[in-house]
Amino acid sequence: MAEKKAYLSFSLGPVQSFIATARTVRDLWSGSYLLSWLTAHAAVSVYEMSKGEAQFIEPDIQKNPIFKFTLDKSQKKPTESEIELLLIPTIPNRFIVEVDAVQADTVRKQIEQAVNEEWKKISDTVRNFLKGKWDNEYPKWDEQWDKQIKHCWDVQISVLPVCDGDVELAKKIGFSKDENDLFKARMFLLGQLNAAQKQIRYYPPHEEKDCNRPKCALCGERSQEIPQGISKDKWKETAKLTADRGERLQTKDCFCAVELVKRFAWAHYFSEEQFKCEPHKRRVWDTYTIAAFGWLKKLIPGEKSIFDWVVKCENWNGTWLSWKSPGSHDKDEYEDCPETVFDKIKGLRKTAKEKKFPEQPPSYYAILMLDGDSMGEKLISADEKKRKEISKKLTSFAMNDVPKVVKKHLGQLIYAGGDDVLAMLPCETALICSRDISSKFGGLEPGFTLSGGIAVVHVKHDLQDALDIARKAEKEAKNAGRNRLALSIVKRSGAPKTAIIGWNQIEKFNALLRKFSDEKASDRWLYQLAEKWNTLEQDFHMLNCEFFRLLKHSEKAPKKEAKSFWEEITKEPTEQRRNALILMEHASFLARNKKED
Numbered sequence: 001m002a003e004k005k006a007y008l009s010f011s012l013g014p015v016q017s018f019i020a021t022a023r024t025v026r027d028l029w030s031g032s033y034l035l036s037w038l039t040a041h042a043a044v045s046v047y048e049m050s051k052g053e054a055q056f057i058e059p060d061i062q063k064n065p066i067f068k069f070t071l072d073k074s075q076k077k078p079t080e081s082e083i084e085l086l087l088i089p090t091i092p093n094r095f096i097v098e099v100d101a102v103q104a105d106t107v108r109k110q111i112e113q114a115v116n117e118e119w120k121k122i123s124d125t126v127r128n129f130l131k132g133k134w135d136n137e138y139p140k141w142d143e144q145w146d147k148q149i150k151h152c153w154d155v156q157i158s159v160l161p162v163c164d165g166d167v168e169l170a171k172k173i174g175f176s177k178d179e180n181d182l183f184k185a186r187m188f189l190l191g192q193l194n195a196a197q198k199q200i201r202y203y204p205p206h207e208e209k210d211c212n213r214p215k216c217a218l219c220g221e222r223s224q225e226i227p228q229g230i231s232k233d234k235w236k237e238t239a240k241l242t243a244d245r246g247e248r249l250q251t252k253d254c255f256c257a258v259e260l261v262k263r264f265a266w267a268h269y270f271s272e273e274q275f276k277c278e279p280h281k282r283r284v285w286d287t288y289t290i291a292a293f294g295w296l297k298k299l300i301p302g303e304k305s306i307f308d309w310v311v312k313c314e315n316w317n318g319t320w321l322s323w324k325s326p327g328s329h330d331k332d333e334y335e336d337c338p339e340t341v342f343d344k345i346k347g348l349r350k351t352a353k354e355k356k357f358p359e360q361p362p363s364y365y366a367i368l369m370l371d372g373d374s375m376g377e378k379l380i381s382a383d384e385k386k387r388k389e390i391s392k393k394l395t396s397f398a399m400n401d402v403p404k405v406v407k408k409h410l411g412q413l414i415y416a417g418g419d420d421v422l423a424m425l426p427c428e429t430a431l432i433c434s435r436d437i438s439s440k441f442g443g444l445e446p447g448f449t450l451s452g453g454i455a456v457v458h459v460k461h462d463l464q465d466a467l468d469i470a471r472k473a474e475k476e477a478k479n480a481g482r483n484r485l486a487l488s489i490v491k492r493s494g495a496p497k498t499a500i501i502g503w504n505q506i507e508k509f510n511a512l513l514r515k516f517s518d519e520k521a522s523d524r525w526l527y528q529l530a531e532k533w534n535t536l537e538q539d540f541h542m543l544n545c546e547f548f549r550l551l552k553h554s555e556k557a558p559k560k561e562a563k564s565f566w567e568e569i570t571k572e573p574t575e576q577r578r579n580a581l582i583l584m585e586h587a588s589f590l591a592r593n594k595k596e597d
Contacts, residue, residue: 006098007096007099008098009190009193009194010095010111012038012093012115013156015035018258020464025284025287026266026284029089030263033089035091036089036090036415037091039092040061041114042111043067044067044071045111050099056097057095057097058096058391059091061091063395063399065082065088065399069082077277083277087281090417127142127145127257144207144256151204158193166182173188183383187387211223214254216254216256219258222256225255245279286318287365290426291427292362293411295352295362296309296361300348320345322363323342326339362427363459365426366456367455367467368411370438371450371474372419393445398417401437409426451482452484452486453471453477454473454486455467455469455470455488456487456589458492469488473498486500497582499582500579508561509565511565515558521558522555522556523585523588524554525554526581526588528550540577548563565583566584
């Protein structure tokens with residue numbers, strides 16, 4: 001690097017709104033993957049301009065499979081094992097890098113160009129695919145496409161030049177002139193510069209003012225970029241034309257350009273043009289399949305065989321597990337289940353009946369969100385060497401620890417970016433999985449903790465709403481003191497009900513849950529206690545007496561486990577007693593998580 005240097009901060013947004021506007025789990029994964037992919041292209045542009053000398057402060061990106069693939073211009077087809085690693089979105093949407101101060105403005109422009117050019121390549125591929133299906137009959141279906149695509153991203157780049165005056169400036173804002181403190185001061189100033197830029201950013205219109213098209217069924221902001229003015233029956237046929245390489249539009253999928261790109265990017269850009277593989281190499285399971293994996297594990301021994309059994313059917317659809325016959329479904333929304341596959345499903349039901357298991361899989365699954373506690377403060381207080389060390393550990397955690405733990409617990413990882421995790425799991429493994437990830441994170445550095453939120457929802461629950469419930473649960477865990485988990489359960493006929501649990505309390509919670517799994521176990525005493533709650537909650541002695549009285553007189557209650565869990569949770573102040581009751585109700589519900597239409 002040249003003597004005069006600068007610190008450059010890059011961030012790509014929007015994140016939450018871009019990822020969360022998803023109708024299917026595959027759309028959700030696609031949004032996460034596009035963020036990682038475009039950030040990799042931004043980082044590669046910096047790396048190439050510096051001729052490989054750019055020093056990334058965070059994240060430790062240079063060993064990341066997506067970064068390495070983007071950097072490699074040989075266009076070599078990745079191997080099976082390489083594809084598996086490439087398909088995990090593990091690059092956060094931001095980075096900080098040290099650059100030559102003289103080149104900083106050029107680097108900024110190069111980054112923006114790299115992101116915009118790659119995004120245009122992806123969107124053009126999807127657009128050309130759809131044009132081939134729709135142009136002959138509906139030549140102007142995409143009239144707002146260019147503007148929607150051009151103004152999709154908010155690229156934020158801040159540059160802080162390093163100069164001699166930084167020493168005096170550092171002193172004025174509370175840092176010493178020590179070299180290590182000087183680095184901390186610069187990172188603090190770079191953060192302030194980012195915050196200031198976000199306050200004054202300009203949002204250009206994403207389509208023409210006189211556009212009168214209906215709004216996108218997902219984002220609700222941009223207009224629909226599909227054929228207009230056709231009947232419902234005609235749109236059904238037009239949507240079906242998009243069925244190719246494992247993806248299609250359903251009748252309700254009236255999307256804008258951005259959401260259309262998310263739906264078809266994997267099938268027609270990534271798998272076909274970039275990785276040159278069959279579309280089914282991306283194993284992103286639907287909510288029905290995720291909910292069923294625990295059930296499948298009991299009937300198909302061996303973790304690998306469970307996934308292989310599902311993968312053997314190239315166009316697998318988890319809804320088939322709930323059908324009474326191959327034709328008992330909405331033919332507009334779902335493909336027919338092949339007879340050979342349905343015969344296997346019937347065989348599983350027969351085996352379940354013989355083993356006295358439920359004959360159909362559960363209809364609830366869990367969304368898990370985890371986030372590091374006070375990570376901004378920890379990074380700001382670290383000198384350059386320590387910050388890079390933390391960055392390496394966070395990268396390893398995201399790339400190695402999280403995928404292994406989620407897979408072990410039969411989950412679907414959506415992304416793992418540093419200290420930020422989103423995954424979907426069967427209900428029976430979600431809490432243990434979250435605890436194991438928290439334990440791995442805590443082992444990175446003294447004082448490192450995670451807060452998490454779990455939303456347990458029905459497989460038919462709106463995915464955007466389910467993600468919002470999980471996000472709110474995570475915030476509740478943060479607000480409750482951090483380093484804990486908030487468990488929110490949404491029954492089909494009610495609002496979310498949330499309770500907080502410490503990581504060290506999950507084992508006792510699971511012991512109670514296992515006891516409730518016995519069909520003979522009773523939870524009636526819990527609801528009897530709930531009916532008396534308003535009268536007793538202010539007098540802990542009376543509440544305690546009534547809890548143990550009801551427990552004692554319930555012949556089929558899991559007495560030992562309920563007593564142990566109650567005593568553990570109610571060590572806390574008064575408000576935690578209600579929390580304890582909700583957690584026990586949650587344990588009972590999760591244990592009885594059976595088929596529900």
